[in-house]
Amino acid sequence: MNTFIAQDEQTIVAQSTPSGTGALAIIRLSGNITIAVADKFISFASKKKLTDLDSHTVHYATICKNDTIIDHVMVTLLRGPKTFTGQDTVEITCHNNPFIIEAIIEQAITHGARLAQEGEFTKRAVLNGKIDIVQAEAINELIHAQNKYMLQQSLAQLDGGFSRWIGDIEKDLLHCIALSEASFEFIDEEMEFDKQIRQLLEQLQLKIIEVQKTFDIQQQIREGIRIALIGTVNAGKSSLFNALLNKNRSIVTNIAGTTRDSIEAGVYRKNFYVTFVDTAGLRKSEDTIEQEGINRALQEAHKADIVLLVADGTQKLSGQETEIYSQLLKQYEPKIISVTTKSDLPSKSLLLLNNSIATSSKNKTNLDVLEQAIDNKIAKLTATLESPFLLNKRQFNLLSVLKKQLETINENIKQHIDYELLSLHLKEALEQLSELSGKTITKDSMDAIFKEFCIGK
Ligand SMILES: Nc1nc2c(ncn2[C@@H]2O[C@H](COP(=O)(O)OP(=O)(O)OP(=O)(O)O)[C@@H](O)[C@H]2O)c(=O)[nH]1
Numbered sequence: 001m002n003t004f005i006a007q008d009e010q011t012i013v014a015q016s017t018p019s020g021t022g023a024l025a026i027i028r029l030s031g032n033i034t035i036a037v038a039d040k041f042i043s044f045a046s047k048k049k050l051t052d053l054d055s056h057t058v059h060y061a062t063i064c065k066n067d068t069i070i071d072h073v074m075v076t077l078l079r080g081p082k083t084f085t086g087q088d089t090v091e092i093t094c095h096n097n098p099f100i101i102e103a104i105i106e107q108a109i110t111h112g113a114r115l116a117q118e119g120e121f122t123k124r125a126v127l128n129g130k131i132d133i134v135q136a137e138a139i140n141e142l143i144h145a146q147n148k149y150m151l152q153q154s155l156a157q158l159d160g161g162f163s164r165w166i167g168d169i170e171k172d173l174l175h176c177i178a179l180s181e182a183s184f185e186f187i188d189e190e191m192e193f194d195k196q197i198r199q200l201l202e203q204l205q206l207k208i209i210e211v212q213k214t215f216d217i218q219q220q221i222r223e224g225i226r227i228a229l230i231g232t233v234n235a236g237k238s239s240l241f242n243a244l245l246n247k248n249r250s251i252v253t254n255i256a257g258t259t260r261d262s263i264e265a266g267v268y269r270k271n272f273y274v275t276f277v278d279t280a281g282l283r284k285s286e287d288t289i290e291q292e293g294i295n296r297a298l299q300e301a302h303k304a305d306i307v308l309l310v311a312d313g314t315q316k317l318s319g320q321e322t323e324i325y326s327q328l329l330k331q332y333e334p335k336i337i338s339v340t341t342k343s344d345l346p347s348k349s350l351l352l353l354n355n356s357i358a359t360s361s362k363n364k365t366n367l368d369v370l371e372q373a374i375d376n377k378i379a380k381l382t383a384t385l386e387s388p389f390l391l392n393k394r395q396f397n398l399l400s401v402l403k404k405q406l407e408t409i410n411e412n413i414k415q416h417i418d419y420e421l422l423s424l425h426l427k428e429a430l431e432q433l434s435e436l437s438g439k440t441i442t443k444d445s446m447d448a449i450f451k452e453f454c455i456g457k
């Protein structure tokens, strides 16, 4: 049935809820002849057809295969254009069993639908002008948000905040073009707007820099915050890791070199998803497996947003250990919190780590102080996140090109303005902006964006 219908109007079907346990699942169908397709495999006790029913209504129905009931379901009928995709849409709420879901999707396909591709529902919403590309990207961010900050940002974006920002930049560019063309037109009448043009262009550049500023840190905490416990063997890293998580996740023994691999565990902390990483103790080792563990520990130190530099408070550091800690301090100072362990035992002074928090995993001493220090570090990381928008790589790259174009323009007009050339360059910048908002997005860029989505969205 789909054969002679344009790709973006064909009836598509997919499960829109995640696979896994739960009472109910939703299967969504969308396309120009969706209602006719659905009428072929959904039956109502009243013998009515969806075609006869009002839009935006919910109905009890059964779905059968060769007279055998697959499931009793609720069917939501939504006629376009007042739907997410803008097209006729039928949503089937069925019992959440993978065999039922598969059988219903199979019925839909038998009667003329095809399986949806990644993000195809959202792509249609964009093609039908229900949302713009920036809002579509925000939907994807929303689904995958790992913390409340990302959630708020993506909700704001969904609301069109970033699209409006792009709109404002567009207006400013158009204003510049108008001023430039007017200056060119009336060049003999000395109606010059040079000062205004220069000012506007400079402001534009600043606006872009402002939005781009927090991109790196946003990227960094997109996946949650990583906190690695790093230190020499037997320092008490695994004990501290377990104490912070409040469970016996890592093996603890008095044998030096107990932890051989990096071990991760995640917790929610103050609206953020935090991953603690226990690592192998650092020392010179001939053992190949241990050496690999140590390499991983060093990689973790590099990757982490926060490093807990852990040292045994009851031992004087050896020359080799002093070297290891100095090296780590030198390399990662800003993200380090230094911690000494075993404060329940008599301590030895540690000159290197003089600002360290003395903890005891055994007696749970000062763990609250350490947690506070962690929260302060997280707060510092997120304080820099004040940009109103959450940029993805595509948006960041396009903005970078735009910024570069404006830089070149500003450079060119420093001494003298060639209005014809200026208008031309401004129009190029405008094109770049259209790619960002999706107004003139290429098919390849569009496909790349929706590849990131899950099926059913
Ligand atoms: N008294 C006391 N002993 C502790 C404390 N924390 C750790 N220990 C002991 O120190 C030894 C080493 O602890 P681990 O937590 O395995 O140390 P680690 O740094 O993970 O060691 P590796 O994995 O070998 O690098 C064990 O015998 C622990 O019981 C503490 O707070 N107090």
Ligand SMILES: [Mg+2]
Pocket: 237, 238, 239, 250, 251, 252, 258, 259, 279, 280, 281
């Ligand atoms: Mg360990």
